[in-house]
Amino acid sequence: xxxxxxxxxxxxxxxxxxxxxxxxxxxxxxxxxxxxxxxxxxxxxxxxxxxxxxxxxxxxxxxxxxxxxxxxxxxxxxxxxxxxxxxxxxxxxxxxxxxxxxxxxxxxxxxxxxxxxxxxxxxxxxxxxxxxxxxxxxxxxxxxxxxxxxxxxxxxxxxxxxxxxxxxxxxxxxxxxxxxxxxxxxxxxxxxxxxxxxxxxxxxxxxxxxxxxxxxxxxxxxxxxxxxxxxxxxxxxxxxxxxxxxxxxxxxxxx
Amino acid sequence: xxxxxxxxxxxxxxxxxxxxxxxxxxxxxxxxxxxxxxxxxxxxxxxxxxxxxxxxxxxxxxxxxxxxxxxxxxxxxxxxxxxxxxxxxxxxxxxxxxxxxxxxxxxxxxxxxxxxxxxxxxxxxxxxxxxxxxxxxxxxxxxxxxxxxxxxxxxxxxxxxxxxxxxxxxxxxxxxxxxxxxxxxxxxxxxxxxxxxxxxxxxxxxxxxxxxxxxxxxxxxxxxxxxxxxxxxxxxxxxxxxxxxxxxxxxxxxxxxxxxxxxxxxxxxxxxxxxxxxxxxxxxxxxxxxxxxxxxxxxxxxxxxxxxxxxxxxxxxxxxxxxxxxxxxxxxxxxxxxxxxxxxxxxxxxxxxxxxxxxxxxxxxxxxx
Numbered sequence: 001x002x003x004x005x006x007x008x009x010x011x012x013x014x015x016x017x018x019x020x021x022x023x024x025x026x027x028x029x030x031x032x033x034x035x036x037x038x039x040x041x042x043x044x045x046x047x048x049x050x051x052x053x054x055x056x057x058x059x060x061x062x063x064x065x066x067x068x069x070x071x072x073x074x075x076x077x078x079x080x081x082x083x084x085x086x087x088x089x090x091x092x093x094x095x096x097x098x099x100x101x102x103x104x105x106x107x108x109x110x111x112x113x114x115x116x117x118x119x120x121x122x123x124x125x126x127x128x129x130x131x132x133x134x135x136x137x138x139x140x141x142x143x144x145x146x147x148x149x150x151x152x153x154x155x156x157x158x159x160x161x162x163x164x165x166x167x168x169x170x171x172x173x174x175x176x177x178x179x180x181x182x183x184x185x186x187x188x189x190x191x192x193x194x195x196x197x198x199x200x201x202x203x204x205x206x207x208x209x210x211x212x213x214x215x216x217x218x219x220x221x222x223x224x225x226x227x228x229x230x231x232x233x234x235x236x237x238x239x240x241x242x243x244x245x246x247x248x249x250x251x252x253x254x255x
Numbered sequence: 256x257x258x259x260x261x262x263x264x265x266x267x268x269x270x271x272x273x274x275x276x277x278x279x280x281x282x283x284x285x286x287x288x289x290x291x292x293x294x295x296x297x298x299x300x301x302x303x304x305x306x307x308x309x310x311x312x313x314x315x316x317x318x319x320x321x322x323x324x325x326x327x328x329x330x331x332x333x334x335x336x337x338x339x340x341x342x343x344x345x346x347x348x349x350x351x352x353x354x355x356x357x358x359x360x361x362x363x364x365x366x367x368x369x370x371x372x373x374x375x376x377x378x379x380x381x382x383x384x385x386x387x388x389x390x391x392x393x394x395x396x397x398x399x400x401x402x403x404x405x406x407x408x409x410x411x412x413x414x415x416x417x418x419x420x421x422x423x424x425x426x427x428x429x430x431x432x433x434x435x436x437x438x439x440x441x442x443x444x445x446x447x448x449x450x451x452x453x454x455x456x457x458x459x460x461x462x463x464x465x466x467x468x469x470x471x472x473x474x475x476x477x478x479x480x481x482x483x484x485x486x487x488x489x490x491x492x493x494x495x496x497x498x499x500x501x502x503x504x505x506x507x508x509x510x511x512x513x514x515x516x517x518x519x520x521x522x523x524x525x526x527x528x529x530x531x532x533x534x535x536x537x538x539x540x541x542x543x544x545x546x547x548x549x550x551x552x553x554x555x556x557x558x559x560x561x562x563x564x565x566x567x568x569x570x571x572x573x574x575x576x577x578x579x580x581x582x583x584x585x586x587x588x589x590x591x592x593x594x595x596x597x598x599x600x601x602x603x604x605x606x607x608x609x610x611x612x613x614x615x616x617x618x619x620x621x622x623x624x
Binding site: 002006007019037042121129132133135139177188190193196198 | 569
């Protein structure tokens with residue numbers, strides 16, 4: 001048995017033991033997300049336009065993460081709409097920023113790994129970078145939108161008569177409570193993954209100017225900063241969607 | 256939103272806007288602070304185009320361009336010279352330059368009154384500064400005090416990270432796990448101190464986070480040794496300048512720390528709230544509520560880390576597939592380490608749920624008589 005299989009089985013057992021049915025669906029969502037991510041790579045390798053792959057895979061991954069993570073419809077549908085709007089805004093921002101930064105493809109630090117490879121593959125690495133950056137923020141967007149939507153659903157259930165303006169304010173308050181720890185999740189997630197690169201930079205005495213213009217470092221900074229934007233934008237967006245949709249779902253559930 | 260909100264935030268907004276403009280202006284005019292020559296592209300002349308193909312039938316085109324650039328620093332500042340550049344359609348390590356781009360040059364020298372140089376890369380610092388400013392602006396305007404504290408915690412953690420790397424280098428890569436294990440403890444205390452303040456709640460969250468993270472790591476290392484690390488290809492790790500295995504374990508530890516912290520603080524916050532609403536609540540009830548909170552956030556959290564770890568490997572996986580490798584080999588050489596990282600972090604996130612709930616229940620709950 002390989003280590004990956006063994007770790008996967010341990011994770012599955014723990015998830016079912018701790019979360020029951022919800023743990024099982026969460027594990028399934030992880031597997032599905034992996035499948036669609038890998039499928040996205042294969043599609044791009046077959047020269048399907050990367051932007052098309054980004055949008056379809058993005059919507060699928062958001063749907064999997066949100067609808068398989070929670071059962072309450074008011075929470076999930078609201079979170080899903082908010083996540084879609086935020087993702088659309090982010091794709092535009094990513095496009096502009098990546099075009100400005102030109103960090104596609106590989107840096108000189110990758111040369112060792114690329115030895116013997118043919119890197120001219122006839123697919124625009126720029127478009128692939130837009131795909132990568134978009135997909136890497138989806139988890140953060142979904143999580144933030146779900147947290148806000150779940151909190152607001154709770155408030156609406158306890159006080160169905162609460163005004164729209166109060167609902168917006170409550171959304172921002174919940175946002176304030178989650179923002180510190182969510183930033184930590186992303187910060188450590190990214191920086192943990194690039195420990196080796198930072199040791200390389202420090203070990204070879206890269207100057208600040210070199211690091212700030214280094215292709216890989218800048219690409220990494222863009223990813224982390226975009227994902228910070230990706231947890232900030234869902235806060236007002238989700239609250240706003242909730243004010244629009246509050247009656248729709250409440251009425252449906254009553255009838 | 257309300258009128259008061261706008262008038263209260265307006266001065267701050269203007270200050271931030273001015274600061275952003277100054278920072279952007281500085282980074283687009285900071286060439287004199289660079290020792291490397293920087294030049295601005297003033298004219299571009301397209302040259303020949305050559306079709307390339309490899310044994311995997313990947314077709315691309317290589318273009319030549321001649322750039323007329325004007326130096327912005329060094330002692331030749333203001334002088335013009337011509338450099339040539341080659342780029343391809345896919346632009347993996349090369350890139351196409353346009354009029355107005357700022358580029359770095361190397362091997363700048365003067366021979367027979369003629370300057371010559373090679374293109375060495377693109378100036379990118381302005382983008383990083385712009386995006387950082389955008390995040391700061393949004394954080395402070397939308398989140399106020401909580402946003403500033405989140406920002407402070409990111410800055411302090413970055414500084415600690417740099418210090419730890421310096422210590423690691425001083426030790427020539429010995430004791431990697433000791434150094435970054437200690438760093439993980441310091442990170443947890445500092446981050447939670449900034450977010451929660453010096454309270455009982457913070458102490459409980461710190462204890463729960465560390466317990467969950469290290470227990471998951473221990474359990475995973477047990478699994479590693481049972482399975483003899485079959486299917487983990489340390490040689491596929493990128494940018495390694497030290498022994499890869501401890502570095503990988505340290506990366507995994509730090510990567511999962513934030514998520515476990517996130518989850519622990521959510522659960523502990525709920526338990527404290529419940530205790531406040533009903534001071535006589537029992538341990539069993541507290542434990543079950545903690546578990547309920549935990550099981551609904553663990554799925555999304557694991558997905559957050561999974562997507563950050565796995566998309567990292569997207570570009571190189573694509574390259575492997577386009578170089579005629581099988582899907583299985585592509586996975587093994589690019590994604591196996593990311594998958595292991597996701598799974599270990601996942602185990603940490605799940606284990607933390609009963610640990611944190613139990614810990615909180617013991618701390619807050621009344622024992623049944």
